[in-house]
Amino acid sequence: MTRRQTNEKICIGLGSNLGDGRAIIEAAWQRLGERGLNLLVLSSPYGTTPVDMSSSHDFINAAGLAETSLSPHELLTQLLEVETEFGRNRTGKETGYQDRSLDLDILFYGSTVIASGDLVIPHPQMARRLFVLAPLAEIAPDWLHPLTGLSAADMQRQLVGRILGGQEAQQSCAKQHWHN
Numbered sequence: 203m204t205r206r207q208t209n210e211k212i213c214i215g216l217g218s219n220l221g222d223g224r225a226i227i228e229a230a231w232q233r234l235g236e237r238g239l240n241l242l243v244l245s246s247p248y249g250t251t252p253v254d255m256s257s258s259h260d261f262i263n264a265a266g267l268a269e270t271s272l273s274p275h276e277l278l279t280q281l282l283e284v285e286t287e288f289g290r291n292r293t294g295k296e297t298g299y300q301d302r303s304l305d306l307d308i309l310f311y312g313s314t315v316i317a318s319g320d321l322v323i324p325h326p327q328m329a330r331r332l333f334v335l336a337p338l339a340e341i342a343p344d345w346l347h348p349l350t351g352l353s354a355a356d357m358q359r360q361l362v363g364r365i366l367g368g369q370e371a372q373q374s375c376a377k378q379h380w381h382n
Contacts, residue, residue, distance in 0.1 A: 213309040218302065223262030233284050233287065247263070290305070
């Protein structure tokens with residue numbers, strides 16, 4: 203692994219809609235801390251209905267701020283390995299979104315912009331997903347999207363406005379609490 207000389211602030215989106223989502227996300231977050239991430243803060247969990255997929259299983263979503271010396275591609279490798287440890291099966295060609303025990307996405311990596319075949323940073327769908335923006339705005343409201351210049355809080359406000367105005371589909375996203 204090629205280590206960077208400095209740590210970069212990153213944000214990871216965490217989600218689960220199979221099993222005990224809160225417990226899975228908390229355990230996965232701790233596991234990431236054992237794999238080269240300096241964990242800073244994990245948002246509250248958010249109960250959300252599936253977006254862009256059909257499922258009878260609701261999601262628990264969260265976002266976590268961390269620092270890492272891993273490169274973006276090394277970070278992606280770590281995330282995929284942790285997903286596998288928690289039962290995520292990515293074998294074969296996935297067609298669309300599927301139920302999953304754990305989903306880990308790089309929401310941002312400092313102000314880095316990457317658009318390669320296997321990695322897009324910042325997360326390309328964040329502006330349309332309340333389950334990403336609500337936890338992100340909770341822990342990093344002033345983070346600025348490097349392409350749009352909008353803060354996480356502004357992106358959340360704009361999405362809520364589009365949902366209320368009927369330009370985006372309804373999305374359920376309710377702040378919850380972690381287990382005691």
